[in-house]
Amino acid sequence: MDFNTKLNEYIKTLNCTAKDLSEYSGLSAATISRYRSGSRIPESGSQNFSNLVKGIVKIAEEKAITGITMESVADDLLPFIKTSDIDMDKFQANLNLLLNTLSVNISELSKVLNYDASYISRIRNGKRQPADPQEFACGLSAFIAHHYQKPEQKEVVANLIHCSTDDLANSIQFQKVLSQWLTHEAPALKNQMMDFLEKIDSFDLEEYIRVIRFDKLKVPSFPFQLPTFKNYWGLSEMKNSELDFLRATVLSKSGEPVIMYSDMPLTEMAKDTEFAKKWMFGMAMMLKKGLHLNQIHDLNRTFEDMMLGLESWIPMYMTGQISPYYFKQPQNSPFSHLLKVSGSAALTGEAIRGYHNEGKYYLTKNKEEIAHYQKYAERLLSKASPLMEIYRKEHSRIFHHFLESTSETPGNRYHILSSFSLYTASEPFIRQLLKHNQISDKEQTQILQYAAAQRETASKILSHSRITEETPLLKREEFEKHPITLSLSGMFYEKDIFYTWEDYQEHLQLMRQYSKAHPQYTMIEDPSSAFRNIQIYILEGKWVLVSKNKTPAIHFLIQHPKMQTAFENMIIPIIEDERPIH
Structure with missing residues (x-):
């Protein structure tokens, strides 16, 4: 006999409905439904199990059915509940995080573990539990250890589970460390998708406008003293080139849409808080001017970094003046590029990946050159796909x-x-x-x-x-x-x-x-x-x-x-x- 069969016997004996049991136990109707179907089993000693037992006893007392006590119900149900020292909530969270971060091929994984792909999806969503969680974790860890042997892949795993790449030196140690993290460690990172949604849920554009005084901003009209063209060298001057482009765009009379793309690394730029403030101010001024921005995002990065980047754009998305795009095919060139074009200026740059401090950047206000880069930008945009449509x-x-x-x-x-x-x-x-x-x-x-x-x-x-x-x-x-x-x-x-x-x-x-x-x-x-x-x-x-x-x-x-x-x-x-x- 299974847990769900025993539970359904109690419901029949009590002559009650699932709704009744839900109300008396305080558990949701969905939880009771999953218990009855066998898709979920409460953990022994958990609050859900305690509440379920109390609910059954309360209904029995109200209907004057004798012989049904807290002790008798618990004794009846416990033999059908698997006890485990593995925290299944942590296991599910870590499993989901691992599969998302590494973009694991579920179809291939299911064949190796001899599980149905849909069943693995249910496990990662907490809708099913593997019969033997430890065995499942070992099998998954062996799969990852075998398929993720490149140094850059090991580095991603090491950062995820907070260990050294030396701990992943050989397959046996790799499997052992990963299996331990899956079954006993708390999730290493926050749920980025939930953070993204919670920011949208709580974001108040009117409050944001008041805080940054966006409604008080005035677009300056004085001319910006910039040569017709200018070269910039290295990472420090690259930041100056970004700010100069924003100034030239904001201070011009042009109202043409702006196209922006960059796959340059943002880490060093983000560390410079003064630059970040100036950049955000320049972006706010550009939006205040009423310009529409076509932003091509670089999403060839980890899921966490992708969501963190998008989260930072939410305030500007809310204005309805930004159309976000991305490239379906990852840009695996050894070069990094930057191209930003408005009706009054064009900024372009390139560097060898990993050597961005040696990059060169070029800003021009020459009309012929702007027209040239405008065609570049439009053709680049034509190869991009909408990341999301934003409707106001x-x-x-x-x-x-x-x-x-x-x-x-x-x-x-x-x-x-x-x-x-x-x-x-x-x-x-x-x-x-x-x-x-x-x-x-x-x-x-x-x-x-x-x-x-x-x-x-x-x-x-x-x-x-x-x-x-x-x-x-x-x-x-x-x-x-x-x-x-x-x-x-x-x-x-x-x-x-x-x-x-x-x-x-x-x-x-x-x-x-x-x-x-x-x-x-x-x-x-x-x-x-x-x-x-x-x-x-x-x-x-x-x-x-x-x-x-x-x-x-x-x-x-x-x-x-x-x-x-x-x-x-x-x-x-x-x-x-x-x-x-x-």
Whole structure:
């Protein structure tokens, strides 16, 4: 007999539902569903196991069923729970970090370990546990030790697990050290994807503008005294060339878009805090002037560095004046290049990789040379792919066209919500909510029309694909501190339309009813929602849409394969065939 069979026996004996057990134990409906299906087993001595036992006993007491005590239930269930000195949460976090950092080929790994690739994905997401975690860790470590023998690869692993490359000198030692880190060490690095999302979730553009006094900045009009052309040598002068380019661009009369690309190393430049402040000020002035920037990012780096770099660009992304791009094929040239072109200046440079202090950089204001480099930059841009599309209110038509066209695309959808989906609410409920919030008749009509369009789109998707939504399940105390608002970022409506506690409860019931009425729709109630101001929509294998509700309402359509995979691997839970019971 298995744990899930024994648990289902108790549910049958108690004549209760999974929802009842969820409420009495304090565990989420999704957790109970996973316990019942056998996809998850609580650890002995864990809080979840204790709460589960207490929930069973409480139901028995309420129904006056004798013979079911804390001791008897624990004794019944414990034989079916594997005890382990391995912290599975740490193991899962380290496993996910290792696979992401090294971009491990899961298909190849699955063949070597004799595991199904989808099962490894479930293990890394914490939805499954290997029968023998130690054996799994040893097999994985042997695979990594065999396939990552180049000095630069060993250096990446050494930095990840905080050891010396000497500790990875031979395959046996490599395997031993890595296996120990996988099973017993805390994660070496933070979850970069979560940091990226949390920054978007909490970022307030208006507050940022006040702090840096962006709204007080005045674009100077005095001429910038720069020769028609100038050469710069070495790393120190390279920083000067960057600032001179920004000055020449800001102080000119040109309003032409700017194209920027650089695969020069940023480490030394980032250490110079004074340069960083001046550079950020120059970028702010360029955006204040109203220029549009086409930024080609260099993503041929570790996942951590890539996410840290993108995180630093978020304030500028929020302005809607930047279009980010990247190259699909890594640029493996022995040279590093820099090319930045505006309507008034062009900056170019090159260096041998690893010898950037010997590089040469050239800034020109000559019209013929600018035209020459402008063609270079445009052709470079034509070879780049959009890293993400950024939609603000002024792009609403394009955004709505994208949503309408993609509704026809087959594929499973997974949504992580900070509020309830609009299409699950009835029209009378929405009218009532708008009335409570004293919304004008004109705006009520617009919102009701938008809600009707949302219902139509959802129906279209559900006719060919599945939608799974992770929704916030809040206790009253938490709701009173952070009440949810009606989700209207898709129509770029930035006023807060607050739910009352009664509204929240009513919409929650409407979502449960919607789930029962639509076989292709699954609702997971999450009592530990991570976000309050963003919604995440994923079409598996295609794209990720991160929607910020307000300040400002903005949508990031992410198309970079590595980022898509990271979202799916680090966020999407594996949904079992059995639907959660509410």
